Amino acid sequence: MTTLSPAVEDYLKAIYEIQSEGDQDRVSTSALADCLGVARASVTGMLKKLNAMDPKLVNYIRYRGVQLTPAGEKIALEVLRHHRLIELYLSEALGYSWDEVHQEADNLEHVISEDLEDRIATLLGHPQVDPHGAPIPDRDGNISRREEVQLTQLGIHQPAHISRVSDHDPAMLRYLQELGLTLNAQIEVTEKAPFSGPLHIRLIGTEIVHALGRQVADYIFVTLGSTGRKKS
Amino acid sequence: MTTLSPAVEDYLKAIYEIQSEGDQDRVSTSALADCLGVARASVTGMLKKLNAMDPKLVNYIRYRGVQLTPAGEKIALEVLRHHRLIELYLSEALGYSWDEVHQEADNLEHVISEDLEDRIATLLGHPQVDPHGAPIPDRDGNISRREEVQLTQLGIHQPAHISRVSDHDPAMLRYLQELGLTLNAQIEVTEKAPFSGPLHIRLIGTEIVHALGRQVADYIFVTLGSTGRKKS
């Protein structure tokens, strides 16, 4: 088990992420290239290598995209655990805001030891979710799946709360923060403009309504009903 | 200022360290090779590159060893600041012991942002020394020089305190810990066996005396007199 390079870890993580938020189970070369910011040809090269490794980390078929093998998925989850624990740690212990944590975690995730991982997890009380609401895999690679829907799928006047937001665009996170659309915010959709127009979102218990563009709304996931915690 | 690779940072750091604890100001190829754990030929290759960079990071003359240029020294100090702040942070905030911090810091030092560096420094109250007593350079690369001597140079019955210990050998650090020879311990040398024999070290205020081999003693630096703080 020669230690894997950051590049390999990032590929596996990216495959996992695309796989788990898209519908089809095979991930395309271009989707990966876009996500990682490298040329398609580079992706093809790396996929061949991952496919040829022992143990095989990926199931790759020319022109057909890739899938993670169980071994590959295990590593992806390990990296994801690092990433999300670090994000949470930075925000809890060092006062980072939710738009700042991602970049820093992306570098640190490849470099912390299992020991440091454990200490952080313990110090945080073995948390379940990161600052963007994404579930944190446990040490054995189990990850809790919740029933969430995209905000764009939510029916009119269906009360729900924000349970997860994409962590990739800091500017968008700052924007949502300003609007009060943070994790666990209770909301309902009051109106959906046609032709992919904006969604009108009301913060439950207030008269505040925001009109959100579809691109932004696509990055927000909600769970039906309230958060379980009584409101303060 | 294209971001420097971890390898380059480690070379510069190593040159700085060897330079500042040895007597001669030029660092030899083999000293670097030993310190970094790479082949001599690899060092020659890297030194040529550092010498050819713009800005020039190193002053390298064939067969004559290297020196850091001001630009190179600035980077070395920056990396050293990262390393030492991280070591201290790990021990203060995450309960690491002084023999565990070095390895972890060696990886993290290349990867933290200036922002994280600042937050850690602030959280620790802009500390002056790391867990091994090494001075932490400030943000501008100023480093405080103290008058320390090697324990082996200390005169008989000269009261002194331990002000610094090499961080490179965890086993040795654990050993010293067990003996109570930790940072700021008040000590005196009661006896020096001839022919590079052991030193007898007494913990001041007690009857405890330890016999230390010369190799161990070489890694310990002391400052004359007491630590300035009254004993508790």
Added chain:
DNA sequence: GGACCTAGTTAGGCCAAACTAATTCAAGAG
């Protein structure tokens, strides 16, 4: 002064991970 040793350098290669440019494939439109 010549032989010898060691530290240091050169030469030549390897591997990982990226790139560009040229080519090939797959799948839908007609």
Added chain:
DNA sequence: CTCTTGAATTAGTTTGGCCTAACTAGGTCC
């Protein structure tokens, strides 16, 4: 069933960082 086109792959380079093996500069010793 063929054509077209965008996605994907191949081919060929580059760069960085390391390696081994072979050679050389310079100091030591007789």
